[in-house]
Amino acid sequence: MTISIHASVNGEPCQFQCGTTDTLLKVLRENLQLTGTKQGCGTGDCGACSVIMNGELVCACLVLAVECGQADIRTVEGLSSAGQLHSLQQAFLDNAALQCGICTPGLLMASKALLDKHPQPDETQIRYWIAGNLCRCTGYDKIVRAIMGCVS
Amino acid sequence: MNEEPTNYGDVAEVAAGNKPSAAVVGTRPVRPDGVDKVTGRARFGADMQLPGSLVGMVFRSPHAHARLLKVDVSAALALPGVKAIVTAADLPEIPDDQAMDKGQPPDFRDMSANILAREKVLYEGHAIAAVAAIDELTARHAMTLIDVDYAVLPHVIDLHQAMEPDAPLLNDHNFTKGIKPVPKKPSNIASRYEQIHGDVVAGFAQADVIIEEEFSTQPVHQGYIEPHACLVNVRPSGRTDIWCSTQGQFMVRAYCARLLQIPLADLRVFPMEIGGGFGGKTTVYLEPLAILLSKKSGKPVRMEMSRADVFKATGPTSGSYIRMKIGARNDGTIVAAEGVLCYQAGAYPGSPVRLGCMTAFAPYNIPNIKLIGYDVLVNRPKSAAYRAPGAPMASFAAESLMDILAQQLDIDPLELRLRNAADNGTQTAYGVTFKNIGYRQTLEAARAHPHYNAPLGPDQGRGVASGFWFNIGGQSSAAVDINQDGSVLVTTGTPDIGGSRASMAMMAADVLGVGYEQIQVRIADTGSIAHSDLTGGSRVTFAVGMAVSQAASAMVEELRRRAALLWRVEVDQVSWMGGVARLMASGGSSSLSLTQIAASSAETGGPIAVEISLNAQGAGPGFATHICDVQLDKETGRVTVVRYTAIQDVGKAIHPSYVEGQMQGGAVQGIGWALNEAYLYDENGRLLNPGFLDYRVPVASDVPMIDTVLIEVPNPRHPFGVKGVGEVPIVPPLGAVANAVSRAAGTRLYDLPMSPTAIHKALKRAARRRS
Amino acid sequence: MLRIPLKSGKWFFAITFSAAGTVIMEYCAPVTLAEVCAALGAASGTVKVFAGGTDLLPRFVAGVNPPALLIDIKHVPETREIRRLAEGGFVIGSACSGGQISAHTELVRSWPGLTEAMDLIGSVQIQSRATLGGNLCNASPAADSVPALIASRARCRIAGSDGERELPVEDIIVSPGRTCLRQDEFIVSFFLPARNPRSADAYLRMTPRTEMDIAIASAAVNLTVDEQGVVNECHVVLGAVGPVPVYALPAARILLGSRLDEEVRQRFRRQISALCRPISDKRGSAEYRTDVTAVLADRAAMTAYNRALL
Structure with a gap:
């Protein structure tokens, strides 16, 4: 038996079926086929599944799908609009801030949440804010530079 | 890299050919796959779905060392929703002549025992069975119904303890290789390696100062953020499609074929985007299990490791104990170096201790060096390559x-x-x-x-x-195709783990004399290009880049030939500059663009395509x-x-x-x-x-x-x-x-x-x- | 099977069955305190109160043995409010997230140590979800907010099917992973007392990484100084050096009547180490914990003292 949940995903109304032990991550990836949100650990320790839920940055692996009734959920798939990349997406490309790219969706969502709340972070603030997003390829240097490049 | 490097600073010169201009090389364009990766559209190992897929899951040992007395999967198999279960009994025995290639690692019998334990489990997390079920909950439930009796054996985790004469033995038939005569008593020391250069006794005799110390390091994991994942579909014909996250699609094909004793031609491996590897994805863990499960169940099977499984059952690199000594004159000139390096292999032989001995003092001109390496078995996961292993x-x-x-x-x-x-x-x-x-x-x-x-x-x-x-260097293949509209497609067989599509496109652009944006780069599956060794050993930009450059050079020759045919002149009358063919006799005023040549390809011999395969040296x-x-x-x-x-x-x-x-x-x-x-x-x-x-x-x-x-x-x-x-x-x-x-x-x-x-x-x- | 009268008629209830037809887990999200208590009281089998879920979810989602019933208390308004009382104290709902607490400037100003302790838990993502009540009820000896809560002399409002009661925070954790709460009880909110002038708190922890880590050892200090800068009230609590947080009364007494001069601090450090009863585990040795806790407590005391003087 599954439960029907109504939520908003990337600004579109959305309905999905889930079980009580299903996570938001599972629903996004398997029910809604939004595989841009990645699973790296399942325990909230890597940040690869970062999404913005009701304006707050969360790990989708630590949210139950049944909690998401009426929630506003934003994933990497909704970051660009009308074929125009978000300035963070462009900055990540221009700064070569990704190597393998698996952490990139989570880092983009984390960076967006940062700039939404603190439009002018310094390097230290950026580093602490994205500390929940592991990247094993880049050593973070170019990621931090990309975010700094988007500071208004 | 998994293979033993054999061409260090090789003597064979490779003809560099015409030095191309470097208009694009050295600049910093956006990578070709960049937009896909920042928009969440790039598809990684776990992102593939096929209708009707089953969920595959691995049952693992809770013990570090135990004999398997009984593995009974009947209750799990009887659970509604469970479609197939495999154990080591489903794996073929690998014949003697198939165990290794020319005596070089990997040892496929060890690999087979590592993917599903036979008589013994050798580390916590060692796979014992794999289940395919209709969903994750059912698969998890099935795991609880697998009935295994263990006779728990003494284990050894510590490197020093493993080398003691009375240590618990992982393998009763392990007689240290590299010692003559071969020891009569088995031990956990899989092999001994010796590297001698000059005469260390004479060297140390010249030293004014001698320093000797002991060092230790712990095993560390590659730590790629993407867990191992695959989707496998064995069709009724036996033809098998594999989508997976790997550093080498040809490696996956070769290893699965060998482990399962099936023809290479039956397997086709599609490399997904890879979420980090660092050497850790240069072998197989899940793919052979998914093939067996898909074959048994008749359905596609998806498998994805949990993070705990990644840590427990995939390769970290070796922990080590090293005793080392150097001697120098008072002016700082080093006259000798000597040492013993002991590396943890994990549950099966194959630590990179030999490479440790070879690299330790390579930056220095030291006339006398003697290093001894030991490869030591311990009840830990089999070590795997990790960046400069x-x-x-x-x-x-x-x-x-x-x-x-x-x-x-x-x-x-x-x-x-x-x-x-x-x-x-x-x-x-x-x-x-x-x-x-x-x-x-x-x-x-x-x-x-x-x-x-x-x-x-x-x-x-x-x-x-x-x-x-x-x-x-190593075996590498690259194809360059000119599409009918003059755009260029570069195809290689090596996964792009950190931006190599960009460097391939840049080299091709400069050789062809065209713009970077004109070039698309594709990483092909095993059915769409010739063999290529895996991404590793810092080889891709060098070796695959060489294949791409040579393919692009050959393409320039082909385009000159096509232009000559259109102009009805000898090919030596045609030059190639800036992506355009020029008729020399006209002083360069008659020209044919790539687009024009491509549009007329039907009149000059058909599609314009070049593929180069080479074994890069140097x-x-x-x-x-x-x-x-x-x-x-x-x-x-x-x-x-x-x-x-x-x-x-x-x-x-x-x-x-x-x-x-x-x-x-x-x-x-x-x-x-x-x-x-x-x-x-x-x-x-x-x-x-x-x-x-x-x-x-x-x-x-x-x-x-x-x-x-x-x-x-x-x-x-x-x-x-x-x-x-x-x-x-x-x-x-x-x-x-x-x-x-x-x-x-x-x-x-x-x-x-x-x-x-x-x-x-x-x-x-x-x-x-x-x- | 769970049967509770749905008084408000608004709350959410769901069950998952396995393929074989057995119940995997029931989930409910009541909206009043009474409903939570009724659900807790009627439950048979394992029941878990669920707020942020950052510790709870990884235990059963990816693994086995989910609880029979999960009661999500986030929809009960009393668990989500931060309120300043007329007399100067604060009420903090047990399901308030770290993010919510850090954003409350009045609270941060009054209780810098407690709020920075909460803020140290996990990443920004974890902060969006992890709650003060969850951190306490998880009953880990290494919980960051708990030493600071105890040092602040916070009290818990506890609701149960028989009514409500109030307990100081230090009475809640009885051993690692266990609280004194009965199965039908849960923590509704915390009460922080009004601040005297020249009062401040501080919290420090030791972790190998700068973020995303669990305390090897920690210390919270809450103190008040008189107009001459002499400490006249002091509470010191140590984390991860015993099965439950250690209320270091003999150490706090050393600081009383002092201006934290060098000699006092040295005695204070020695006393702190003497009060530590740590174990050696994967995160640190007993010896290290004992040594470093003294350093942390000393530094936290200095920070609190300097804040109080401001």
Whole structure:
């Protein structure tokens, strides 16, 4: 038996079926086929599944799908609009801030949440804010530079 | 890299051909796959779905060492929704002549026993059975119904204990290789390797100062963020499609075929985007199980490891114990080096100890060297390649000794290295004579760098260390196709793990004389291009880049020929410049663009396509020197890396941003290895930290910006001068951080990781010694 | 099977069955305190109160043995409010997230130590979810907010099917992973007392990494100084050096009547170490914990003292 949940995903109304032990991550990836949100650990320790839920940055692996009734959920798939990349997406490309790219969706969502709340972070603030997003390829240097490049 | 490198600084010259112009090479364009990756559209290992797919899951041993008395899956199989279960009984026996290729690793019998345990389980997490069920809940339920009886055996986790004569034996038939006569008694020492250069006894006799110390390092995991994942569909015909995250689709095909004794031609492997590998995805774990499950169930099977499974059952690199000694004259000239290196292999033979012996002192011109390596079995997961396999731990020992020597002789540590630096013409201990190397330049750049000359604050220390990696070439294929509209498609068979599509497109663009945007790059499945070795060994930009460059050069010839046919002249009447064919007789005023030639291809012989396969030789060795500043909290033992500079001879940086990225990423991985990463076991041999919370890879707030200096001493064997760059960046950090910490602490640290607890203990010990 | 009268008629209830037809887990999200208590009281089998879920979810989602019933208390308004009382104290709902607490400037100003302790838990992502009540009821000896809560003399409002009661925070954790709460009880909110002038708190912990880590050892200090800068009230609590947080009364007494001069601090450090009863585990040795806790407590005391003087 599954439960029907109504939520908003990337600004579109959305309905999905889930079980009580299903996570938001599972629903996004398997029910809604939004595989841009990645699973790296399942325990909230890597940040690869970062999404913005009701304006707050969360790990989708630590949210139950049944909690998401009426929630506003934003994933990497909704970051660009009308074929125009978000300035963070462009900055990540221009700064070569990704190597393998698996952490990139989570880092983009984390960076967006940062700039939404603190439009002018310094390097230290950026580093602490994205500390929940592991990247094993880049050593973070170019990621931090990309975010700094988007500071208004 | 998994294969043994065989062509270090090879003698065979490769015809470089016409030197192409470098309009694109050396610039920093956006990578071709970039937009897909920032919009979430790129598809990685776990992102493939097929209708009707089953969920595959692995049942793993809770014991570090046990005999399997009974494996009964009947109750699990009877559970509604369970469609197939496989155990070792489903794996074929591998015939003698198939166990190894020319006596070289990997050993496919070991690999087979590693993917599903036979009589014994050899580590916690060792796979025993695999289940395919209609959903995850059912698969999990089935796992609880698998009935296994174990006779738990004494286990051995510790390297020293494993080498004791009375240690519990992992394999009763293991007689140490490399010792003559072959020992009569089995042991956990899988093999002994010896590297002798000159005469160390005579060498040490010339020394004014001799330093001998012991060092240890812990196993560390590659730590790729994407867990292993695959989707397999065995069709009724037996033809099998595999989508997976791997460093080599041809490796997956070859290994699965060998392990399951099925024809290569029945398998087609589609490489998905790979979410990090660092050597850890150069073997197979899930794919053969998914093939068996799909075959049994008649349905596609998806498998994905949990993070705990990744830590428990996939390769970390070896932990090590190293005793090493160097002797020098009072002027700093090193006259001899000697040592014993013991590396943990894990449950099956195959640590990179040999590579450790070969690389330890490679940056230095030392006339007398004797290093002995031991490959030691322990009840831990089988070690796998990790970025410059075997080199960082050996380099940590050697570079620590260099630092102690510099302190004892009161010589600047860079000056000491300059006095002993390997140069062109230096013969290495492992036999190769260096050519076109840029090691000395990295030292000089370090000495001139503002970082090296900046004042240190209180409780700060500065460490330097150098590192070496062979870099390899290998079998590589590349195709260049001109589409009917004049756009260019470059196809290779090597997964893009860090931006290699960009460098391939850039090299092709410069050879063809066309714009970067005109080129698309595709990573092909095993059915769509000829064999290519895997992505590893810092080989892709060099070796695959060579194949791409040669294919592009051949394409230029083909385009001249096509133009000559259109103009009805001899081909030598046609030149190629700036992506345009020009008729020489016209003084260049008659020209045909790529688009025009492509549009007329039907009249000149059909589609315009070139494919090159080669076995690239002449990889240029990589050298790096790193500078690290740390701040030490002497009351708590906590270390903060406050400044870091990585300097490396890269040959030629095709896309400098991605070269810098390799250096920065390798440096931070090395910082993690030095400071906080380690495998921790309880008394039962169970891993205590199989997750990212207690296996501490560095987070963004742990590290500073990593400054980079790219030295370009071109490799003449590559059309653009490329040397591999990916691996050497992880070699110096262990020594650089340890030297910095030791200088800040005023006492030497010999054991990694240098966690706050370990540093605090060392500080207390030093204080007791002083008082 | 759970049967509770749905008084408000608004709350959410769901069950998952396995393929074989057995119940995997029931989930409910009541909206009043009474409904939570009724659900707790009627439950048979394992029941878990669920707020942020950052510790709870990883235990059963990826693994086995989910609880029979999960009661999500986030929809009960009393668990989500931060309120300043007229007399100067604060009420903090047990399901308030770290993010919510850090964003409350008045609270941060009054209780810098407690709020920075909460803020140290996990990443920004974790902060969006992890709650003060969850951190306490998880009953880990290494919980960051708990030493600071105890040092602040916070009290818990506890609701149960028989009514409500109030307990000081230090009475809640009885051993690692266990609280004194009965199965039908849960923590509704915390009460922080009004601040005297020249009062401040501070919290410090030791972790190998800068973020995303669990305390090897920690210390919270809450103190008040008189107009001459002499400490006249002091509470010191140590984390991860015993099965439950250690209320270090003998150490706090050393600081009373002092201006934290060097000699006092040295005695204070020695006393702190003497009060530590740590174990050696994967995160640190007993010896290290004992040594470093003294350093942390001393530094936290200095920070709190300097804040109080401001």
